[in-house]
Amino acid sequence: MTNAVEQENIKVIVFQLADKEYAIPVSHVQGIEKLMHITRVPKTAKYVKGVINLRGVVTPIVDLRERFELPISEHEETTRIIIISLEDMEVGFVVDSANDVIDIPASAIEPQPEVVGSLEEEFISGVAKVEKRLLILLHLEKVLNPLK
């Protein structure tokens, strides 16, 4: 993530979670999947929904709403799984919807403002303001960290 900032423009996937928009650099995204059957894995953290069969690869799924302790909502037609690859891990994030792929100029990214003040604060690497939209850039290592 830090090296992404050094570039002129970074391409990000924008997704919706509750009432906010978040962004993940495209370089970490393997694909976006529709919701499919998730097999529950017992005795794991609450936000680990289980595993899916992603074209023959067993992939763990994390519900980002639960990870950020946001109010839980029913899965809907727009619900998507974003497959992330980080180091040697592949994990799917359940999000409300995946909206867009856009370029953010590196200059538009600011360090995380202190005022956000919620639990998700620690998972944020910065915010970007693009045409009146406020995008929250996720710190993927921290999102996935506690289970490593």
Added chain:
Amino acid sequence: MEVNQYLEMFIEESKEHLQACSEHLLELEKNPDDLAIVGEIFRSAHTLKGMSATMGFEDLADLTHKMENVLDAIRNEKIHVTPEILDVVFESVDHLEEMVMDIANGGDGKRDVSSTVAQLKRIELGEEAVPEVVATVEAPVVESVLEYDSFEQTVISQSSEQGFNAFEISVTLREDCLLKAARVFMVFEILEKDGDVIKSSPTVEKLEDEQFDQKFYVAFVTKETAEDMQKKLMKVSEVEEVVVTTIDQKKFSEREYEVQQEVAATATAVVEVEATPAKAEAASNPAKAATPAKADKAHAPVGNKTIRVNIERLDILMNLFEELVIDRGRLQSIATEVNHGELNETVERMSRVMGDLQTIILTMRMVPVETVFNRFPKMIRQLSRDLNKKINLEIIGAETELDRTVIDEIGDPLVHLIRNSVDHGIENPTARRAKGKPEEGTVVLRAYHSGNYVFIEIEDDGAGINREKVLAKAISKGIVTQEQSYSMSDKQINELILASGFSTADVISDVSGRGVGLDVVKTTIESLGGNISIESTQDVGSIFSIQLPLTLSIISVMLVEIEKEIYAIPLSSIIETSIIRSSEIMNAHNQKVIDFRGKVVPLVFLEEIFEVPSKEPQDEEFHSVVIVRKGEKLAGLVVDSFIGQQEIVLKSLGNYLTNIFAISGATILGNGKVALIVDCNALIK
């Protein structure tokens, strides 16, 4: 020259040649007079030299060249084999191995070998001081070049009774002889016109492949006289010298009476001997097998056709096949739903073909354990020198095959166990003599198949495990309590040495007491789905027995249903399934148990363990139970219903979800959903 594309092949072949060198060196150490072995080593070294020079690894070529000089001198009987010389040659082979490893790891194969080179030089020069002495020694050697096994002796004595003469003929070709094989053929043609060739050294195959220098030996029976034969053979061009000597039958006449009754068998064999020299070799092979030492010597390369395949491609093949297995499962479940006659037939046929395909792919990935075992003779040799112990290593069943993934992992644990046996097991010669055992200790490394498992055993006739010492240590280290120790069986006590934080040697030695302990061995073997057990009798010896699955990637499981979730239980740990009534469940210390064939078996309710979301607890009259085992302990896993048995492909849960309680992995079912595999070992305490 662009050599990169050959690099991989070069490294592989170099390793093979070096392995051959060390194997033959060990053999040579046992039979220092056997020059045929020296020839083998020389050839390997020679090829290695050629290859490394071509590839531009000068240091490698140079050291090989120096080693080759010494070998050449031995081969030409200018130097005699002594343990000191062998030490130096072993050292050179070690250096060469290091160099090749360096090259394999991307290095340039450079290494400081000056002291070894100096030693090799000294050995090589040492011979020049006494050339005259050697020359006189050479003549009598000719007489005893060929050795005969009982079968060949019989043939020789039988034929002499019928008025044939038995000769040993040595033929020397000119040094500039170009078509050695052709000359050999001509010599054999002359010989076969006048009599029968009984044996040759080197073997006929090797002679035909020109795998010899200038000289070869033939044992021959004929009615002609020695002079006539010599003259006839000298007519073959490019033959420098022919020496015909009569075979001294007195040497083996004492055996004759034993073999009288074999006359009939011999008669047919002689017919075969006449047919072709190659067949003669084949006919005499079974006879040789009776005396293993000689059989080894005559061991000809087996003419199996093989190709080299990059292991990566096999892995890809395996992955693709795994995909197919998953699709087969899907097809099968669709076919059952649709229930269409022709479809069912086709799916069934496909399943059968895939079964065969699976066997072939799995056997293709099988590698003989030899690839792991072959580094041990040298290791034992080194260890016995370091520790001043006399140790004989016996390897049995090196041809036993195991999946490559298992082979890759099993090497280190075995090294550890063998070091342990040699260091802690085998006593030093003085102690052994005091106990009335032979000074030389024996370590047996044994591998064999049994069912779906491969067993590897390491047996030593050493001190065995000292029960009291182990217990005292375990108590002092807090591994067990005093109270627990009273109720422990011998086997349990033996297995304490595998517990973490355990090391019984009073003095930490360089060999095995590195503080790592045997617990690493246990962990590695268990991670491979295997098992290790120890049997030991004090002062008699110990056996470490490792049980390993044949393959890791495709396993048979029993699918069970708990509420709406499906779990897979490996068949290897299931003993049987059973349906029990609620009234049969008893309570013992808050633990529900059942009486299963006279044994009290604790019940594990998977629904509770796996926290399966269920609507409401309902009291059912009957419960489905899967009886599983871990070693000798049993447990009954209570599930909702059994689905059936299936072959599945083992998949890992990835690097994010690790160490999940009682789940060893996952698989993909016919309907495309993921099912988790239950780790029975974790459920039984």
